[in-house]
Amino acid sequence: MTSALGQGFVLLGLIAAGFGAAFGYIAGVKRSAAGLRLTRRLALLFAVAMVGASAVMWYALLNHDFSVSYVAQVGSLATPLHITIFSLWSSLEGSILFWGLILGLYIAAAATFQRRGHEDYLAYTLATLLGIGAFFTFLIASVADPFAPTPPPVPVDGPGPNPLLQNHLLMAIHPPMLYLGYVGMSVPFAMAVAALLRGQLGATWLRPMRRWLLVPTSFLTAGIMLGGWWSYEVLGWGGYWAWDPVENASFLPWLTGIAALHSGIVQQRRGTLKAWTVILIMITFLLTILGTFLTRSGVVNSVHSFTQSPIGPVFLGFLGLCAAAVVVLLALRIDTLVSEPSNERLVSREGAFLLNNLLFVSLMFTVLVGTLYPIVAESLRGVKVSVGEPYFNRMAVPLFAGLLLLMGVGPALPWGGSDPKLVRRALVRPLPAAAVGLVVALLFGARSAPVLIVSAFAGFALWVTADQGLRPVRARPRRQGGRGPLAAVLVAPDRLGAYVVHLGVLITFVAVAVSSTFQREAESTLRAGDTLRLAGYEMTFRGAERVQEPHLIRHQAEVEVSTNGRSRGVLYPSLNIYPNQREPIGTPAVRTSAGHDLYLTLMNVGSDGSIGLRAITTPLVAWIWIGVVIMVLGTALCLIPTAAERRATTPRAVPDLAASPAGGGQ
Amino acid sequence: MNRKVLLVGLGISLPLLVLLGFGFRHDPQIVESPLVGKPAPNFRLADLDGNIVDLAELRGRPVIVNFWATYCVPCWAEHPLLLEGSRRWQGEIHFLGVIFQDDPDLIAQFTAEYGRWGPSLIDEGGRVAIAYGVYGPPETFFIGRDGVIVDKAIGAVAPEQLLSVANRMLAQSAAATG
Numbered sequence: 100m101t102s103a104l105g106q107g108f109v110l111l112g113l114i115a116a117g118f119g120a121a122f123g124y125i126a127g128v129k130r131s132a133a134g135l136r137l138t139r140r141l142a143l144l145f146a147v148a149m150v151g152a153s154a155v156m157w158y159a160l161l162n163h164d165f166s167v168s169y170v171a172q173v174g175s176l177a178t179p180l181h182i183t184i185f186s187l188w189s190s191l192e193g194s195i196l197f198w199g200l201i202l203g204l205y206i207a208a209a210a211t212f213q214r215r216g217h218e219d220y221l222a223y224t225l226a227t228l229l230g231i232g233a234f235f236t237f238l239i240a241s242v243a244d245p246f247a248p249t250p251p252p253v254p255v256d257g258p259g260p261n262p263l264l265q266n267h268l269l270m271a272i273h274p275p276m277l278y279l280g281y282v283g284m285s286v287p288f289a290m291a292v293a294a295l296l297r298g299q300l301g302a303t304w305l306r307p308m309r310r311w312l313l314v315p316t317s318f319l320t321a322g323i324m325l326g327g328w329w330s331y332e333v334l335g336w337g338g339y340w341a342w343d344p345v346e347n348a349s350f351l352p353w354l355t356g357i358a359a360l361h362s363g364i365v366q367q368r369r370g371t372l373k374a375w376t377v378i379l380i381m382i383t384f385l386l387t388i389l390g391t392f393l394t395r396s397g398v399v400n401s402v403h404s405f406t407q408s409p410i411g412p413v414f415l416g417f418l419g420l421c422a423a424a425v426v427v428l429l430a431l432r433i434d435t436l437v438s439e440p441s442n443e444r445l446v447s448r449e450g451a452f453l454l455n456n457l458l459f460v461s462l463m464f465t466v467l468v469g470t471l472y473p474i475v476a477e478s479l480r481g482v483k484v485s486v487g488e489p490y491f492n493r494m495a496v497p498l499f500a501g502l503l504l505l506m507g508v509g510p511a512l513p514w515g516g517s518d519p520k521l522v523r524r525a526l527v528r529p530l531p532a533a534a535v536g537l538v539v540a541l542l543f544g545a546r547s548a549p550v551l552i553v554s555a556f557a558g559f560a561l562w563v564t565a566d567q568g569l570r571p572v573r574a575r576p577r578r579q580g581g582r583g584p585l586a587a588v589l590v591a592p593d594r595l596g597a598y599v600v601h602l603g604v605l606i607t608f609v610a611v612a613v614s615s616t617f618q619r620e621a622e623s624t625l626r627a628g629d630t631l632r633l634a635g636y637e638m639t640f641r642g643a644e645r646v647q648e649p650h651l652i653r654h655q656a657e658v659e660v661s662t663n664g665r666s667r668g669v670l671y672p673s674l675n676i677y678p679n680q681r682e683p684i685g686t687p688a689v690r691t692s693a694g695h696d697l698y699l700t701l702m703n704v705g706s707d708g709s710i711g712l713r714a715i716t717t718p719l720v721a722w723i724w725i726g727v728v729i730m731v732l733g734t735a736l737c738l739i740p741t742a743a744e745r746r747a748t749t750p751r752a753v754p755d756l757a758a759s760p761a762g763g764g765q
Numbered sequence: 766m767n768r769k770v771l772l773v774g775l776g777i778s779l780p781l782l783v784l785l786g787f788g789f790r791h792d793p794q795i796v797e798s799p800l801v802g803k804p805a806p807n808f809r810l811a812d813l814d815g816n817i818v819d820l821a822e823l824r825g826r827p828v829i830v831n832f833w834a835t836y837c838v839p840c841w842a843e844h845p846l847l848l849e850g851s852r853r854w855q856g857e858i859h860f861l862g863v864i865f866q867d868d869p870d871l872i873a874q875f876t877a878e879y880g881r882w883g884p885s886l887i888d889e890g891g892r893v894a895i896a897y898g899v900y901g902p903p904e905t906f907f908i909g910r911d912g913v914i915v916d917k918a919i920g921a922v923a924p925e926q927l928l929s930v931a932n933r934m935l936a937q938s939a940a941a942t943g
Contacts, residue, residue: 385778392785419782426774430767471784478787652841676842683839706835706871 101164105155105246109239112148112199115141116232123226127296135222142210142225145232149203156187156196156245166253169193169245175259182260185271189260191395191410192245194274199235201282206232209286209311217307223293231285234417242409269329276322277349281387283315284352288384291377295428298435300373309363310738312380316356317734323349324727335685335700337620337715339723342491347470348390351463355383358459365452368514373436375456381425388418446522451509458501465494500553503608506601507560510567532562553612561605568598589742596736603733607726610719620715627708634716636697637661643710652676654704658712660690660697672701672712696720801917805908806896810863812884813873818861827934828859828908832899834867835875840903843921844879850927851882858931863888865902909934
């Protein structure tokens with residue numbers, strides 16, 4: 100019964116998406132208002148169907164309806180309620196359904212919010228989105244059907260979700276954030292397809308596109324950060340980023356998404372880089388599909404991978420189809436997107452943007468090659484290799500340092516960069532800040548060249564970021580007779596937002612550089628009463644106990660932490676044993692402070708009551724997360740409409756004139 | 766039609782797709798053991814009650830040999846699975862436990878409390894563990910009717926592996942392999 104209802108909703112979604120895609124395309128070709136209306140309705144129907152299907156699945160999960168195969172696979176009577184709710188995305192089939200739900204919500208949002216101001220493109224945009232929706236509902240209806248009835252006999256209880264997902268509340272928000280990022284990239288992609296089909300790219304395309312690109316990029320930022328945080332808080336190895344293939348998979352579209360955001364700015368200001376922006380958006384979307392494929396096909400080895408399943412080949416087919424469509428569409432239509440003529444200098448704001456794009460794309464290729472190299476090696480030579488941190492760090496760190504430098508130099512340079520004197524002044528003024536950064540790093544004992552370079556670049560960039568970001572606040576009150584700083588900011592919140600994002604990036608950047616360089620650790624076997632010492636901390640093992648909980652057995656060690664003989668509290672690192680899991684899963688205990696983290700992991704518990712304890716101190720870890728939070732807040736600022744946009748909210752019947760004058764060249 | 770775009774696009778995406786297609790041929794999680802496909806080293810060991818078990822005498826029926834210990838956490842994790850397996854294939858597959866560097870009294874206590882899926886054999890000096898190249902508990906060896914090692918698991922046995930290998934071993938005909 101529940102199965103049938105769920106499958107019904109999925110089928111409804113498939114039909115709505117299939118017809119919606121077809122009608123939308125026809126409406127786009129014929130520029131038919133009635134056709135667009137119908138497409139919008141089908142888009143909303145698709146969203147309703149996805150919400151319905153997910154609601155049915157949640158209902159089945161909460162009622163422990165083991166006649167639904169997905170519930171039999173991940174449900175368990177002993178699992179706590181909140182984990183049962185999250186288990187919708189804890190396994191392959193459910194995660195695809197969840198994907199469908201988010202896509203449905205995005206499509207509904209696009210159909211609703213872009214009703215005005217994007218009319219020329221909307222039919223094609225929705226048609227593309229519904230085409231993607233049709234693929235996902237097809238997946239849910241066929242190879243990844245979470246609603247398939249459980250073959251009899253129906254079990255009375257299930258194994259429960261993957262323990263790694265039960266271990267920390269972050270697992271509740273990390274996957275949805277990533278999905279919101281991944282799936283959201285479909286919207287700018289659909290808009291890019293629409294622009295190519297229309298053969299034009301004007302203001303009513305660019306403004307909504309930037310917004311719809313900003314939202315998923317921001318979710319991706321948050322999702323990647325939460326993944327790092329989860330890895331740090333749960334996996335017990337003391338790090339937050341391991342260049343694992345699946346981490347890389349989320350990193351790739353993030354890089355190109357950010358590149359596209361920046362090239363969009365150039366397009367907005369100078370009318371150039373149009374085709375390039377479109378290409379970047381399309382690559383971003385393809386990378387999200389590639390990432391999903393890597394995660395779900397089992398072709399790469401990773402802690403994240405789902406088990407091998409028939410979904411892999413189907414996904415590969417979809418990836419191939421999308422890639423082919425993108426390449427052909429670009430080849431056919433790219434010449435219609437004409438940029439305004441330009442004779443830019445390299446030492447200018449737009450030159451910096453261009454370099455920024457180059458670095459982002461190089462980074463993307465670097466990470467892509469490292470991620471896929473194991474498959475290459477295995478296919479060609481039949482050997483198993485894994486590409487580890489040394490490759491990525493060696494390749495990526497210089498590129499990141501370059502981006503950091505550009506973050507300082509770019510915003511300081513004037514657009515056009517015509518006056519060399521102006522350029523020189525802009526670049527000289529922040530130099531004292533760079534020197535301060537260098538001195539601070541030296542005072543803290545940094546001696547390695549990369550850290551010193553990063554510190555100097557960061558000082559430079561910080562000065563420029565603050566200078567540029569605060570410029571409207573400082574300038575306005577004087578000119579506009581006592582207007583408060585808030586009002587001044589609200590004139591162009593996106594400008595301040597952009598620099599707030601940069602500030603967050605700087606903080607995270609420095610925190611990553613410092614935390615990865617100055618980590619210290621100690622490891623020892625302790626009996627009750629023994630003490631482990633590290634970096635001024637004394638950690639005394641008081642005893643271990645075995646706690647039986649409904650869904651797990653926990654071995655918990657009591658470790659008293661003190662510095663200079665003064666107690667700083669008790670930490671409880673633990674090892675959890677889940678009945679459905681092969682290995683025990685450790686839960687580290689972390690003591691966070693502004694300066695550094697103390698991180699305790701229980702390595703093993705001996706039969707004689709001794710424990711293996713590992714202690715790690717890492718400076719500035721908390722600032723990585725703080726920096727990302729600032730980035731997300733900055734993005735939120737960017738989403739507030741500017742004063743000009745607010746004035747223009749009344750619908751205008753002005754058609755989107757091809758924004759480029761005739762005769763422009765690439 | 767912009768040929769340059771077409772060529773560059775296809776030049777990048779086609780090899781990538783072919784490569785990913787190749788990726789399906791291998792499961793990256795599998796690490797092969799040199800013992801798989803070779804005859805299982807024989808052993809003659811006493812269990813906790815003093816009964817002697819001789820591997821050679823069990824030929825004709827599949828055997829699952831599990832090296833384990835009470836101090837090893839994954840061993841506890843796989844315990845219910847082995848219990849269920851020993852019940853399911855009772856009289857069809859032999860389940861043998863070999864104690865890996867542990868106190869037989871603790872083993873007796875453990876099996877009394879949590880159930881027993883097979884005899885726990887005392888491996889004096891760890892000679893059998895060395896013969897099987899056991900690195901650490903738990904490791905599980907699946908031995909076919911003909912005495913040849915069919916498969917090996919490092920760490921707790923996964924239910925899927927137990928099920929598929931057991932079925933594979935049961936399907937082997939004893940006559941054909943002698």
